[in-house]
Structures are given as structure tokens and as C-alpha cells.
Amino acid sequence: MPTPPPIAMLAELTHRCPLSCPYCSNPLEMAAKEAELDTETWISVFRQAAEMGVLQLHLSGGEPASRRDLEELTRAAREAGLYTNLITSAIGLTPRRLDALEAAGLDHIQLSLQGTNAQLADKIGGYRGGFERKMQAAEDIAKRGIPLTLNAVMHRQNLDDLDRTIEMAVDLGARRLEVACVQFHGWATKNIAALLPTCEQTEAAKEKVAEASKRLRGVMAFDFVPPDYYADYPKSCMGGWGSAGLNVAPDGTVLPCHAAQTIPHLQFENVRDTALESIWYDSAAFNAYRGTDWLPEPCQSCDRKEIDFGGCRCQALALAGDAGATDPVCVKSPDHHRVVAMLGQADDESDLTYRVNA
């Protein structure tokens, strides 16, 4: 089957961020400001992406508002024909910057939520006063009518607050609430014990989301990312490696997913040296786990292989020691007992390890 063009691109404009969330999906080794792509190079990447067939651009980070050229980048992306989505904590999004982003044609904002009150949110974000600034920015976003998704990152320490989270999203005028349970990559791997939800929390969350999405039908849409350690089958990582989306790191390295650099034997190319199209279609890293031919057993003879494509490669590496193995989350994986063992590590007394900026 020929490789389809990508639909979505995550542009990690910077790793810099005023918050230091202990589940940050940025890698443990972060790019310094000096290593970031300049404005012209990002704009060239956006144009290349649009020409290849990318439709959705996620402007992310770190905190993308840490880039002073965010407005210029947004304008250029929109002019290239991309749908522009800003993934932000809203720290640094002043009314003036929001005006400029609106004028630049920004389509949508995804606002992260660390907790429903200052005490919890500022503890998780590791930034005193962050919650208050975020709530002010949320009001400024709503006042302008910019389409808003609230992305509530949920885990052991805030899942019991889900009802209030849903209420808050409605009050803030969000059209969509993403209840995103922490996935254990990046900094979250240092905090599994403190962040892993209980089985009861997971079941309660599923029921609450199902009930609320029925009750709020037509008012607010829901997306639910369950904690996959409790699932029977793995998630379809990125909809299949190198099939729908790509990720450009702050220094221009192009990745099939944000955690792919944890796989040591893969070499990733850079937009400074190679055209994006060539990286997507021809690079060894993007072809390493593309499609289903590479799948091992029990995936190869499984009727779910076109559904989950063997699950997450980074998780297979982290838990089974082999990026080419079946994702151990799968009940059919010979390494599934490793996931079961992880569940036993959860501990309410465990301290948080915060991310550290480069």
C-alpha cells in the first residue's frame, strides 16, 4: 500500500515553558533556546507541510507563547492554508497577544488545565500564580469568541475532581473537553507511582465521561483518553507509525511521535538538511514501523492488527526492552505481566519529580 500524505503536524516551537509539569511529554533532554529553528525556517516547514497535504497544524511546545514570533508564525501557517491550533498553558497570552493572534487568523486554542483550583493546579504546574493567570486568559479567550478546547490532564491526584473539571469547562465556554489521562512517556515515566490512577478512579472516570457527554450533548463535546495500562488492547499510536501525523522538534528534528527519540537505534533527519517530503516518504526512521509487514507475533496473526498496529513503539521499548515488540499493554503480549507489575507501584506518598528546563 502506498504511503498516504500526512494529515497533521505537531510543531514543537520551543521546549521552553514557565510550567514544570511532572508529566510533560517533552523529552528528558530538552533543546535550548539557541538550538531552536528561526522564524524563516519554521515558515518554510509550514509551507512544505501544506504542499504535502497536511491539513492540521498544532503549534505546541513547551509553551509556544514563549516564542516572540508566534503571531508571525501563525499568520504564515494560515496563509499556507493550514488549520492553526494553538496548544498552550495560556501563561504569557496577554490580551494584546490574543488580539494579534486573532488578527493573524488563529483558528482554535487548546488550553491545558492542571487542576480545578489554584492549590492543586499550581502544585502540579510547579508555578505559583499560574492558575490565576490561566483563568484570566481563559476569560479573555472566551470574550473574543475564539473556539476553545479544554485539555484536562488527569491522573491519580486530580481524577477525583472530574465533575468539577467538567463544570469548569462548560463555564469557560469550551466547545470540547479532552479528558486526557497521563500517558507514561517523557517526564511522566519518572512519576508513575505518584500519577498512576487507581482502577476505581479509571472506572469512575469512564462512567462520568459517558454520563456527562450524554447530558451535555450539543453543549460540549468530549474526547476521552483512558490510561492505557488498564486497557486490554493498546492504543493505535499516532494512528499507525508514519501514517497520519508527524512531529517537528524545536531544533528541526522530524519525528513520527513526540517520544520517538527514546528509541536509540533510529536516526532522525532534520528539516535544516532534508526536505520534509523526503523525510516523510523516504527516511529509514519513518519506514521502520510503517504499515503491518514488520509486526511480530502475536500481532501478525491478530485480527486487530489494522486497528492498533501493534500499539506504541516507545512503550514497547520502555516496558519490553524492544521497540519492535508487541505493546505490553496488550493482554496477548508475552510481556503483559510487566504492565501488571507497574500497577503495583502506585503510591499516594510518592513525591513528584518536576521537569527541568534546558
Add this chain to the structure above:
Amino acid sequence: MSLALAPEDRPYLPRGVRLHDDRVRGSTVLLAPEKAVDLDQIGVAILTRVNGDATFAQIIADLAQTYNAPAQQIEEDVQRFLVGLRARLYLMVH
């Protein structure tokens, strides 16, 4: 709540939702927050008539005439399609 459109409702695509000519794939897509919905010819025919002015009844009548099809059948199909979009907040009504 029931999301079915009444005959006098005037549907529209809210800010952040728009039709896009996807030249690479040779199709029209509906772009919405963090989502691209690939449209078939029928979806395009419906959504190009959704402009905030035309009522649901007018849209049905227009489609029935253009495609020379029974209005009742058209109404069922269009209603199902638009309710699906409304549930995701990709469509609103005046």
C-alpha cells in the same frame, strides 16, 4: 437535548469550522478543531448550502430539486448528517 433541526432553523458553520479544498487528495474536507472530516459529494452538496441564511426546509427543498429525489428521503439523510455535526459542535443554528 434533541439536536434535530426544525424546518425554520438556519444552520451555520461556527467560527473555527470551515470547508477546505484539499488539492493534494482531490477532495473537500471540513476542517474543525483538531479534526479534518473527509466529505463525499453529498456532504459537500449539503454544507455548501449551509450559510446561516437558508432554513433547514429550504436546504431540503433545494437538494430535492437539484437531485430530483423525494424530499422525505433527503430530509432523513440531511438530518442525520447535520445532527452528527451538531453533536461535535461543528454546526450551530440560528
